[in-house]
Amino acid sequence: MQTLILGLGNVLLADEAVGAAVIRRLESEADPAAPLRFLDGGTLSFTLAVPIAECPRLIVIDAAAMGDAAGSVRVFEGEAMDRQLRCHAKSVHEVSLADLLDIARLTDSLPARRALIGIEPALIDWSDELTPAVAAAVPVALERVRELLARWDAADGPTA
Numbered sequence: 001m002q003t004l005i006l007g008l009g010n011v012l013l014a015d016e017a018v019g020a021a022v023i024r025r026l027e028s029e030a031d032p033a034a035p036l037r038f039l040d041g042g043t044l045s046f047t048l049a050v051p052i053a054e055c056p057r058l059i060v061i062d063a064a065a066m067g068d069a070a071g072s073v074r075v076f077e078g079e080a081m082d083r084q085l086r087c088h089a090k091s092v093h094e095v096s097l098a099d100l101l102d103i104a105r106l107t108d109s110l111p112a113r114r115a116l117i118g119i120e121p122a123l124i125d126w127s128d129e130l131t132p133a134v135a136a137a138v139p140v141a142l143e144r145v146r147e148l149l150a151r152w153d154a155a156d157g158p159t160a
Contacts, residue, residue, distance in 0.1 A: 001156055002035045003149065004055035004111075008062040008097065010043050015070075015121030015134040019061040022117075022141045029142075036149075049100050053109035057152060059145055060097060063134075064118025071133030072120040073140045075148070081116040113152050117144050 005026060007019030020040045027038040037055065041048050052058060064084075066074055076084040085098040097116075104110040119141055122131040130138070 001057060001152075002037060002055050003057040003059060003113075003152070004037045004039060004051055005145065006039050006041045006048070006052075006058065006060045008041045008044060008060060012126060012128060014123040014125055014127040014129065015119075015131055016063050016124050017128070018063050018119045018121070018130060018134050018138065018141070021130060021135075021138055022061045022119075022145070025138060025142055026145060044097065044100070046100075046103075049103045052100055052111065053104050053107060056111055057113040058111040059115050059117065059148055061117045061119070061141055061145070062097070063121040063124070064116070066118055066120050068120040069133075070120050070122030070131065071137040073137050073144060074118050074120075075115055075144050076118065077115040077148070078113070081114055084116060084118070113156075115148050117141050 005023055007023035009016040009019040011017040011020050023038045023040060030036055037051070039051055066072065068074070082101065085101065101110060119134060119137050122133045
């Protein structure tokens with residue numbers, strides 16, 4: 001069962017780039033035969049509706065203002081992800097992730113398994129480097145992705 005792993009954020013705005021940093025690491029370490037699709041979603045657009053609709057499983061990694069200490073990592077799965085996105089749907093981009101999931105809902109293509117891995121940013125300002133606290137959170141986010149995949153694989157059974 002294919003899983004879309006989607007990293008979000010602007011790589012020119014310091015910790016906003018953490019989603020892209022995590023998926024680059026995951027992709028470089030992944031088994032090429034694994035049923036995983038990696039996508040740098042940048043700052044979001046409606047074009048992401050198609051890849052989201054095509055995968056039964058979705059993991060999104062993004063900087064998320066959660067009110068935690070910088071570098072904190074939290075996993076929001078299923079309806080908890082939906083609630084998190086509805087409560088914090090403010091976006092300066094063309095479209096928000098909540099909008100994309102609403103499109104999937106309307107077209108009956110919402111991924112059955114979905115999760116958001118949010119990483120609390122320390123700095124969202126011009127820089128092409130993550131702050132130390134957020135850079136230290138990257139391995140934690142990688143482990144959370146691996147844990148989700150292992151749990152989902154166990155629950156869904158062997159792939160065909």
